[in-house]
Amino acid sequence: MLSILTFLPIVGAIVVLLAPSDSLKKWLAFGATVATFVVSLLLLPGWQEIPDMQFVERYAWMPDLNIYYHLGVDGISLWLVLLTTLLMPIAVAFSNQHIKQNLGGYLALMLLMETAVLGVFLALDLVLFYVFWEFSLIPMAFLIGKWGSQNRIYAAVKFFLYTLAGSALMLVAILALYFNAGTFDLLELQRAGLPPGLQQLAFLAFALAFAIKVPLFPFHTWLPDAHVEAPTAGSVILAGVLLKLGTYGFLRFALPLFPVAVANYATLISILAVVGILYGALVALAQRDLKSLVAYSSVAHMGFVVLGIFALNEQAVSGAVLQMVNHGLSTGALFLMVGMLYERRHTRLMKDYGGLWASVPIFSFFFLVVAMSSAGLPGLNGFIGEFAILLGTFKSSPILAVLGTAGVILAAWYLLHAFRQVVQGALTNPANLKENLPDLNWKEIGQLVPLVLLFFAIGLAPNFFLDKINPSVAALEVVQTPAVGHELLVDSSDQSKQDSDINPLTTIY
Amino acid sequence: MDTALLFDNAIVLLPEIALAVGVMVLMMVDIGRRGQDDSALLASLSVAILLLGIGASVLIWGRPPVEYLDGAVSDGFALSVRLVILIAGVLGVFLSRNRFPAIERQGGAFYSLYLLAIIGMMLMGTATNLIVLFIALEIFSLALYILSGFYRDSPRSIEAAMKYFLLGAFASTFFVYGSALLYGAGGSAHYARIHETLATGGGNPSLVFPGIALLLVGFGFKVSLVPFHMWTPDVYQGAPTPVTAFMSVGTKAAAFAGFFRLMMTALPSFHDQWATPLAILAVLTMTVGNLTALRQSSVKRMLAYSGIAHAGNILIALVAGTGAASSAAAFYLFAYAFMNIGAFAVIIAFEKHAGDDNDLEQSSLAGASERFPALAAAMAIFMLSLSGIPPLAGFFGKFLVFKAAVEAGWAWLVVIGVLNSAISAYYYLRVVVAMYFQQPEETGEEEVPLAATATRSSLFVVTVSAVAVVVIGLQPGLWADLLRGLGQ
Numbered sequence: 001m002l003s004i005l006t007f008l009p010i011v012g013a014i015v016v017l018l019a020p021s022d023s024l025k026k027w028l029a030f031g032a033t034v035a036t037f038v039v040s041l042l043l044l045p046g047w048q049e050i051p052d053m054q055f056v057e058r059y060a061w062m063p064d065l066n067i068y069y070h071l072g073v074d075g076i077s078l079w080l081v082l083l084t085t086l087l088m089p090i091a092v093a094f095s096n097q098h099i100k101q102n103l104g105g106y107l108a109l110m111l112l113m114e115t116a117v118l119g120v121f122l123a124l125d126l127v128l129f130y131v132f133w134e135f136s137l138i139p140m141a142f143l144i145g146k147w148g149s150q151n152r153i154y155a156a157v158k159f160f161l162y163t164l165a166g167s168a169l170m171l172v173a174i175l176a177l178y179f180n181a182g183t184f185d186l187l188e189l190q191r192a193g194l195p196p197g198l199q200q201l202a203f204l205a206f207a208l209a210f211a212i213k214v215p216l217f218p219f220h221t222w223l224p225d226a227h228v229e230a231p232t233a234g235s236v237i238l239a240g241v242l243l244k245l246g247t248y249g250f251l252r253f254a255l256p257l258f259p260v261a262v263a264n265y266a267t268l269i270s271i272l273a274v275v276g277i278l279y280g281a282l283v284a285l286a287q288r289d290l291k292s293l294v295a296y297s298s299v300a301h302m303g304f305v306v307l308g309i310f311a312l313n314e315q316a317v318s319g320a321v322l323q324m325v326n327h328g329l330s331t332g333a334l335f336l337m338v339g340m341l342y343e344r345r346h347t348r349l350m351k352d353y354g355g356l357w358a359s360v361p362i363f364s365f366f367f368l369v370v371a372m373s374s375a376g377l378p379g380l381n382g383f384i385g386e387f388a389i390l391l392g393t394f395k396s397s398p399i400l401a402v403l404g405t406a407g408v409i410l411a412a413w414y415l416l417h418a419f420r421q422v423v424q425g426a427l428t429n430p431a432n433l434k435e436n437l438p439d440l441n442w443k444e445i446g447q448l449v450p451l452v453l454l455f456f457a458i459g460l461a462p463n464f465f466l467d468k469i470n471p472s473v474a475a476l477e478v479v480q481t482p483a484v485g486h487e488l489l490v491d492s493s494d495q496s497k498q499d500s501d502i503n504p505l506t507t508i509y
Numbered sequence: 510m511d512t513a514l515l516f517d518n519a520i521v522l523l524p525e526i527a528l529a530v531g532v533m534v535l536m537m538v539d540i541g542r543r544g545q546d547d548s549a550l551l552a553s554l555s556v557a558i559l560l561l562g563i564g565a566s567v568l569i570w571g572r573p574p575v576e577y578l579d580g581a582v583s584d585g586f587a588l589s590v591r592l593v594i595l596i597a598g599v600l601g602v603f604l605s606r607n608r609f610p611a612i613e614r615q616g617g618a619f620y621s622l623y624l625l626a627i628i629g630m631m632l633m634g635t636a637t638n639l640i641v642l643f644i645a646l647e648i649f650s651l652a653l654y655i656l657s658g659f660y661r662d663s664p665r666s667i668e669a670a671m672k673y674f675l676l677g678a679f680a681s682t683f684f685v686y687g688s689a690l691l692y693g694a695g696g697s698a699h700y701a702r703i704h705e706t707l708a709t710g711g712g713n714p715s716l717v718f719p720g721i722a723l724l725l726v727g728f729g730f731k732v733s734l735v736p737f738h739m740w741t742p743d744v745y746q747g748a749p750t751p752v753t754a755f756m757s758v759g760t761k762a763a764a765f766a767g768f769f770r771l772m773m774t775a776l777p778s779f780h781d782q783w784a785t786p787l788a789i790l791a792v793l794t795m796t797v798g799n800l801t802a803l804r805q806s807s808v809k810r811m812l813a814y815s816g817i818a819h820a821g822n823i824l825i826a827l828v829a830g831t832g833a834a835s836s837a838a839a840f841y842l843f844a845y846a847f848m849n850i851g852a853f854a855v856i857i858a859f860e861k862h863a864g865d866d867n868d869l870e871q872s873s874l875a876g877a878s879e880r881f882p883a884l885a886a887a888m889a890i891f892m893l894s895l896s897g898i899p900p901l902a903g904f905f906g907k908f909l910v911f912k913a914a915v916e917a918g919w920a921w922l923v924v925i926g927v928l929n930s931a932i933s934a935y936y937y938l939r940v941v942v943a944m945y946f947q948q949p950e951e952t953g954e955e956e957v958p959l960a961a962t963a964t965r966s967s968l969f970v971v972t973v974s975a976v977a978v979v980v981i982g983l984q985p986g987l988w989a990d991l992l993r994g995l996g997q
Binding site: 060061062063064065067102127130131134135137138141142145146152153156157160161164165168169171172175176178179 | 931945947985990
């Protein structure tokens, strides 16, 4: 099942390349991503709310060397897999409308990208993980370098080399782990435990790779370049999915494998995360280009996720997992909307807009909802994640939580500022008049509606999502499970649901 | 000498014998058809002979290792290296069939020298005796000196041959002197007996280090380790491209095979002492190779420096000095054969298209992906594989070597190795950037279709290599199982 999920997109990529006409390529690529999404939805009916890996597949890949093709999914990766498979058809649909040059290659790369990312989320063998991890660079670098805007070559090369150099040392660390424990299997390594000295070094190597990917301040400099130059769908996937590879890596590899080192470095990384939150938000405030504003907001939002992970308690970590999904949905939607504006007006400067509510009301409505979701308005998805993270962080470090909260306020500030400049105010520029600026068409609405529905779904019924995340998070060794406080997350009316929520956790500990 | 002894275990050298007989047949055929254009026939004959050699290797594959006359052995390592060299040889012959006038004029000389070089290279991997090792080294070196100067009308080719010959002859004298010292130290030219004598406290251990140092100069020159690498870029650039393609892989495989076997079977008891100097050389070689490659504008020179850096990577396996490390090196060379020859095959196709037989600037690749999508895609695969991006063959070559080194306790060396890989990604990526992201210059001239200039044989090499690089990358276990290390 997981293999079908992972390799369906590659099959799609080959078919797309062989297809004779552009319109057929479009439908095939869209069909392949939708089919992958449907396959990924099949994970839900059989889902068990247990901490273990599910749908596990394990075959010998290089038996002499103990390397296995080992896939599995648990509560931490489930929603990220679904996020990936959901964003892909949307990104492909957007690209189908706007990409003119060399469409087949573009779509094939998108599909390769999907396989690489799903592989990272599902791999349970360190070598297999590393292979997918590195491979994910190639399609993205090509997408930026070939279909990006003016400065695309610089951005693509910087993206590629930065992340490649970051993960080089991770390979040495993987080999060192193998040397120590005789296996590349994540679960076996976890059981075996590692000596503290090795943990320190290996953690640093892994953390560097992940921190660059996230990107954690001060390793973020590749991100604004890559985002601003990437084509819209590339930005959606970059922000929506690729950045999660870094935070996912922390959760899946760093936390379980190096508990001692994590405890040592948690404070340092949390501080970097908060600096990232505030720095990203302040820089976002100063942007005049809408796309770079969204790019810097990603730095800030991903800071929240890292802060949640390194608060090291169940609430914050579960919140961080959910916030990864939230950020993927909200920022993905923001990039999509910026792209929609750009395709109409070919400018991303906010001063070129203003008063759009009068000319494009549907666009403006969606923009409002998306901006609010990104700013963390209660009732929408962003609030749940950020709230859980801050609450959890407060238990471990009140000061960081307070500073983080300031980041929420700044986020509201720059998003409302952008909203005011673009949508509200007087309609002064004639290019923005109703006659010159068409509103969203049904295709574009179709791309946004699934995302907006999920904003509300996560915002109003977070337990459906959290129940699947929690068992796996609670099973992490370094994560402390609080005796109280979990109910604070539960804002739905279903009291019995709430009890069943806590029980499995208390029985584990 | 007892004739029974002469034929006993001669099967060890069956591939070499097959090729030697083949060379003689080839020369006869050439003489018999003097004055006619027979290069196509000779090329086909060469391929047939090489396939016969591969067949002979397969025939003795899997048998327990035996030794022939204290001079050659048929273990898994020898067979793996032979396979690499023979494959490189076959691909090289196909590359030579690209309307190179100089080669077509003197097909007999070209192909017989070419096959002789292959015999020498294969012998290098099986030699268990200093004298056999030296003879093997000289057989292939002399043949390659002539082959690199095969464009008699091109000053660059003559320069390459001259440089290669003078420096190579100089390096050979070091090599002979080193062998003599080692013979003095161990009282025998036979590896196992040298080891025996020295390990039991006999012989003259004080001669071992001068011996190793001098031998190192000889080997270092052949595999182009820094600081013995100066000839490499000039020869790569000046020699006929098919020769460059073949020797970049063949020489490396042969010299490393000889080096591995000598160090690991004659001098394993001194491993602690020779490993550190070699580690330092590896660091130098990787770093200088990569940093210099960054500054090259000619694709062939870039590949020359990249070849130096790869030699540094393989040297890491020798530093580790374990059986697993030698099989990792065999795998590395196997992967390198396809990706490097494949890259040269693409270069030949581009050179032919540009009408210039002997150089290719990176800038002329701009926009190649739109003019020649398939060639550009193959080149991208080779470049990414050379830089070690998974899931391509090159990644697993590095992976296995690094793994063996970490297991042998050389983690710091591996750290430098992976950092170098990251540096190397920059110049390989530059080729990809030029082909895919840059726009071609508008010349206003009508574009000549590639099909008009590229031959089927070079496209065949590109296709085979690209498929091999991908397949080896996706199923590395299969090949890692096949390619064995010393004594296996």
